[in-house]
Amino acid sequence: MSRPTQQETRTAFDAGLPPLRGIEHVVVVGAGLAGLAAAYELTRLGTKVTVLEANRLPGGRTRTLRAPFSDGLYAEAGAMTVTTRCDYTLHYLREMGLETEPSDLVGTDFSYYRCGTRFRPDAIAGHAALLGLKPDEKDLTVREMVARYVTRPNDEIGPEVRAPAWTSSPRLRELDRIPVREVLADRGASVGAISLIEPLFMEMQGGDLGAASAMAWARYEAGPRSMSDPTTRWNKIKGGTDSLARALAGAISDRIRYRAPVVRIAQDEAGAQVTFLDRNRLRTLAADRVVVTVPFAAMRRIDLAAAGLPAEKHATMRRMRYASATRIFLQMRKQFWPERQLMLSTDRPICTVRDATPWRIGGRKILECWLGGWFAQAVAGMGREERIDFALGEVEDLLPGARENFELGTSFAWDDERYIAGAYLLPEVGHSELMERARRPEGLIHFAGEHTAYEPNGGSMNYALESAIRVLLELAGPR
Numbered sequence: 161m162s163r164p165t166q167q168e169t170r171t172a173f174d175a176g177l178p179p180l181r182g183i184e185h186v187v188v189v190g191a192g193l194a195g196l197a198a199a200y201e202l203t204r205l206g207t208k209v210t211v212l213e214a215n216r217l218p219g220g221r222t223r224t225l226r227a228p229f230s231d232g233l234y235a236e237a238g239a240m241t242v243t244t245r246c247d248y249t250l251h252y253l254r255e256m257g258l259e260t261e262p263s264d265l266v267g268t269d270f271s272y273y274r275c276g277t278r279f280r281p282d283a284i285a286g287h288a289a290l291l292g293l294k295p296d297e298k299d300l301t302v303r304e305m306v307a308r309y310v311t312r313p314n315d316e317i318g319p320e321v322r323a324p325a326w327t328s329s330p331r332l333r334e335l336d337r338i339p340v341r342e343v344l345a346d347r348g349a350s351v352g353a354i355s356l357i358e359p360l361f362m363e364m365q366g367g368d369l370g371a372a373s374a375m376a377w378a379r380y381e382a383g384p385r386s387m388s389d390p391t392t393r394w395n396k397i398k399g400g401t402d403s404l405a406r407a408l409a410g411a412i413s414d415r416i417r418y419r420a421p422v423v424r425i426a427q428d429e430a431g432a433q434v435t436f437l438d439r440n441r442l443r444t445l446a447a448d449r450v451v452v453t454v455p456f457a458a459m460r461r462i463d464l465a466a467a468g469l470p471a472e473k474h475a476t477m478r479r480m481r482y483a484s485a486t487r488i489f490l491q492m493r494k495q496f497w498p499e500r501q502l503m504l505s506t507d508r509p510i511c512t513v514r515d516a517t518p519w520r521i522g523g524r525k526i527l528e529c530w531l532g533g534w535f536a537q538a539v540a541g542m543g544r545e546e547r548i549d550f551a552l553g554e555v556e557d558l559l560p561g562a563r564e565n566f567e568l569g570t571s572f573a574w575d576d577e578r579y580i581a582g583a584y585l586l587p588e589v590g591h592s593e594l595m596e597r598a599r600r601p602e603g604l605i606h607f608a609g610e611h612t613a614y615e616p617n618g619g620s621m622n623y624a625l626e627s628a629i630r631v632l633l634e635l636a637g638p639r
C-alpha cells in the first residue's frame with residue numbers, strides 16, 4: 161500500500177504490520193512520538209533504523225517539567241490528555257506497561273472572569289448586559305449555547321462529520337473556505353456567546369477563530385476529543401506524559417542519537433543521504449528511505465535543495481500554521497484559593513489559570529497560566545524572570561494572595577523551541593488543500609507527524625502515532 165487510507169492503516173495495524181522488503185536502512189528524523197513509534201515498529205520488523213534527534217531528550221511536544229518544583233511536583237509543558245478513544249496512544253501505553261488516570265481537566269470548578277467580574281457558567285444571566293448577550297441567549301446555560309451554536313448545526317452537516325474515518329465532502333470543503341467566527345455568527349451567536357463557548361474549543365487554544373477553518377473545527381467538535389461530547393472520558397498518563405516517549409525510546413535506545421540535528425536531506429538514484437551535526441562535525445548517513453517527522457514550522461532548518469521535492473510540497477510546508485502557546489507555572493506555598501479544582505477562563509492575556517496539581521490535598525501547589533496567540537508570543541519575548549513577574553502580577557489581580565504565597569516559577573514557550581517552532585497544528589481556512597500534499601511521500605522521503613494526519617485537526621499524540629503506522633505501510637508497499 162503506497163498510499164493507505166485511514167481505515168486501511170487501522171485495519172493493517174490491528175492485523176499486524178507487513179514486513180518490509182528490499183529496505184535495509186531507514187533514517188528517522190525526530191524522536192517525538194511519531195518518530196519513536198516508526199522506529200520502534202521498524203525495529204520489531206527487523207529493519208535497521210537510525211533515529212536522529214536534535215534535542216537531548218526524546219518526546220518532542222510531550223514534555224513533563226519536573227524541575228524546579230519541590231516535593232516531586234510536576235507539570236506538563238505540552239500534551240496532557242488522552243481520551244478513551246485515542247486508540248493508538250492507548251495501544252502504546254499498554255505495550256509499554258503504562259497506565260492512565262482521570263485528567264485534571266475533568267470535574268473542574270470552572271468559572272469565567274470577563275470585564276473585571278468573576279462568575280460561574282450557571283450564573284451568566286446576571287451578566288448578560290456586560291457580556292453583550294442577545295435577549296434570547298441570556299437565559300441559556302453555556303452547555304445550551306454549545307448545543308444551539310455548535311453541536312446541533314454541526315450534526316446537520318451530514319454523517320461524514322462524525323464518521324470514524326475522515327472523509328471529505330462538498331459541504332465540508334465549503335466549510336473549509338469559511339472561518340469559525342463567521343460560521344458561529346451566521347448561526348446567530350453574539351460576540352458575548354462566542355466568548356463564553358470559545359474556551360471549550362481545546363483545538364483552537366492559541367488560535368484565531370477569525371482565521372480557523374470551520375471544516376477542521378466542525379470535524380473536531382463532532383468527534384471523540386471534543387469537550388462538548390459528554391461521553392468522552394478525559395484521562396492522562398500516570399506519572400507524566402513524558403513516560404510514554406521515555407519508554408518507547410528506552411526500548412530502542414541503541415538506535416537513537418540525541419543532539420544530532422539534521423541539517424540536510426538529499427536523494428538521488430543511489431538512495432537518500434541525511435546530513436546531521438555530530439558534536440562539531442558534519443556527518444552523512446546513507447539510507448534506503450528517510451522518515452521525516454519534523455514539524456513543518458521547523459523544516460526551514462533543513463536544507464532540501466537536493467531533496468527533489470516538488471514546489472507544492474515546499475508551498476505546503478510554508479503554509480501550514482501552528483498555534484503559539486506559552487505556559488507559566490507558579491509554585492505556591494499552599495492553596496490560597498477556595499475552589500477544590502480551580503479553572504478560571506479570563507479575557508486577560510493569561511486566558512486560563514488553573515490548579516495544575518488538583519490531586520494534591522494540602523502542601524505546595526502549582527498554578528498554571530496558559531497564554532495563546534499573540535499574548536503567548538509577546539510573553540515569549542520576555543526574559544525568564546520577567547515572564548514570572550508578569551504572570552504573578554496578572555494572577556494577583558485574579559486571585560489575591562498570589563505574590564504572598566509564591567515560591568518559585570518556570571515557563572515554557574513553544575515558539576522558542578528551535579526544532580519545533582510552534583505548539584500544534586492550527587488548520588486555517590483552505591487547510592484541505594494542504595492535507596494530502598503534506599503526507600504524500602516524495603521519492604525515498606516519507607513524512608510523518610501530527611501535521612500529516614488524515615484528520616484535518618491532527619494535533620494530538622494519537623494522530624502523530626497513527627501517522628507513523630501509515631508510513632510503515634507506505635514503506636511496505638510498492639514505490
Ligand SMILES: Cc1cc2nc3c(=O)[nH]c(=O)nc-3n(C[C@H](O)[C@H](O)[C@H](O)COP(=O)(O)OP(=O)(O)OC[C@H]3O[C@@H](n4cnc5c(N)ncnc54)[C@H](O)[C@@H]3O)c2cc1C
Pocket residue numbers: 189190191192193194195212213214215218219220221222237238239240241242420421422423453454455458461462485574579580582583584608609610611618619620621622624
Ligand atoms: C501545549 C500543547 C498541548 C498539547 N495538548 C495535547 C493533549 O492534551 N493531548 C494530545 O494528544 N496532544 C496534545 N498536544 C499535541 C501533541 O503533543 C503533538 O501532536 C504530538 O506530540 C506531536 O508529535 P510529533 O512526533 O508529530 O512531533 P514532535 O513531538 O514535535 O516531534 C518532532 C521531533 O523532531 C525533532 N526535530 C525537529 N527538527 C529536527 C532536526 N532538524 N533534526 C533532528 N530532529 C529534529 C524535534 O526536536 C522533536 O523531538 C499538545 C501539544 C502542545 C504543544
